[in-house]
Amino acid sequence: VTSDVFSAYPAGGSNGTITRSDTSNLADILERVLDKGVVVAGDIVVSLVDVELLTIRLRLLIASVDKAKEMGINWWESDPWLTTGDGGRSPSSELSERLERLESTVERMAGAIEGRARR
């Protein structure tokens, strides 16, 4: 059995160690500054729509750039529609179940064919 059912991450360090980082890491800053903090809404808020657009489009670009993971940017991995989160159902878990049912069916068909071939 291999470990290819899990994600690769930069290891935090060897056994029992804690790697400390300050608050200057760009990926950490982006994750907080772009997504979190108190939201001020309302008609009078000056719309820097283009900046909002920039962050959304950058994410799409980053998602297609190989270096995203190297930079530690992995926001999509916490998206409940892309992962199964805390055990909740998502498109990926439904797909896994369908795949298992299909494999089981194919296996029974393969078994029947192999059985006939032996006879």
Add this chain to the structure above:
Amino acid sequence: VTETLDATAGPRRAPAVDVGARYLYAIATARTDLVSGSLGRREAESGVELLTEERLCAVVGPVPESMAAAASAAADERELQTAQVALGALEAAVRDHEHVVERVLANTRSMLPIRFGTVLPSPDAVRKLLGQHKKELVALLDALAGRREWGLTVYWEADLAMEAARGRVVPPGGADAPESGPGHRFFAAKRAERAMAAAVRDLCGDVARELDGHLQRLGVVKMRRSADREPGGQSLCVMDAVVLVGVEDEERFLTAVESALRPRRGLSASLSGPWPPYSFVEHIPLVAQ
């Protein structure tokens, strides 16, 4: 009352936004520890100032030039073709924002970081916002007083996690098929792999709950993501969380993380911070009228 940190420094103008507009960085408690001049020279030169309204103060400034540059990068299709260029523009704007917010954190016991890119049309609009939401803002500032956010991600070396989970593997039930054929062997191997994955996930979930239990005694833990489920390689993410910890408990928090990792071989952690409490104020919508 407007307290200008440096009266001689003129505010920088952003080309697309009215000169009176105010970029909002943070909200803090007024006249306690955050005082005029405490944010530093760089902020003063950028025109960052404090606007106070009774017990509250807002840290505001003119729309930073870097923000205007990021906005123009977003508008330019050609720049967006090159992720690096657009990322560069965004990085400068984000770092400018974060720098001011960090200065506020360093000079207050309680502050609320505001979402990147928030601009109100005038200083009066900012004061009105503080006045209208006084009650909830004061309550939130009181609740966060003396506490800072830490990012904690715990990893487990995949081989050691599988070794630890081996006893939990539930033998998979096979389909109704002859046991000797290559088809059966192929699917049996796949079922065994899935059973091992389920056992590791189960164990990782227990480890995350154990860690959560240890840390809850010292701070508020908020899970960002649970154990991995995606294809990958050498180490698994067991827990990805943010923890709100009192400044006086930070040493005990670090010690608690160390001792929570020790019992299991191959566990390690990545810790970032201290951060402003970004993750603990994200569901506080303020309506500016």
